[in-house]
């Protein structure tokens with residue numbers, strides 16, 4: 587197998603991007619496991635495929651390190667968007683991307699010198715009905731500050747889908763959370779038929795949250811874009827913050843707004859790390 591790839595990161599959440607307009611690859615799930623391996627592969631939190639779409643300007647598919655396919659990836663779509671723009675697959679700065687979470691709209695924000703500054707993404711509207719997220723046991727109700735017991739400790743979960751499922755837990759002191767221990771137990775808890783991404787969030791003030799994440803299919807990552815969006819939505823639903831919040835992640839900062847009209851916007855960086863040829 588022989589294909590060109592580039593390696594990208596957004597707030598330290600890193601991805602191998604393969605451009606399927608140019609490269610012929612298959613068995614995406616097994617390829618993700620192989621290339622994402624940090625010892626025997628390229629090393630990444632996910633494999634992202636750039637593809638043609640019948641419904642939008644482009645199509646993105648994202649596979650986790652365990653080979654599972656996710657519906658959406660917030661940090662990934664910023665990397666995807668910058669790749670598209672810099673590879674000159676479009677001259678547009680605002681375009682549409684078909685994902686498993688529907689059509690997502692990234693916008694390249696340029697500096698005065700016309701270099702890429704940030705990527706702002708219209709992430710669409712959050713899904714709050716339990717059966718749509720999905721979260722079992724709550725019918726079609728919203729799941730706001732509901733108890734969940736992990737290792738004999740009760741947490742309060744607020745569940746949100748940004749196309750992919752998230753469980754947000756507000757804590758007083760994030761340093762007290764043993765993410766490696768509790769993260770995998772949330773992921774496979776019986777409440778979550780499609781597993782779950784779990785965000786632990788400490789509200790610093792009404793415009794600032796510190797957040798850490800355990801990702802479904804990828805374990806601890808340095809940042810999660812959809813998780814940041816879910817966290818703001820959960821924070822507003824719990825009356826903890828305003829609608830426009832800076833999220834401090836292990837790997838950097840994201841800026842997220844949940845507008846009164848219902849749309850979530852996420853802004854943040856996307857950087858190329860290196861490119862190469864994968865040849866085995």
Ligand SMILES: N[C@@H](CCC[C@H](N)C(=O)O)C(=O)O
Nearest residue numbers: 656659660661750810811812
């Ligand atoms: N890191 C991503 C989310 C990637 C997918 C996630 N692990 C899932 O399975 O839903 C982000 O930045 O949103």
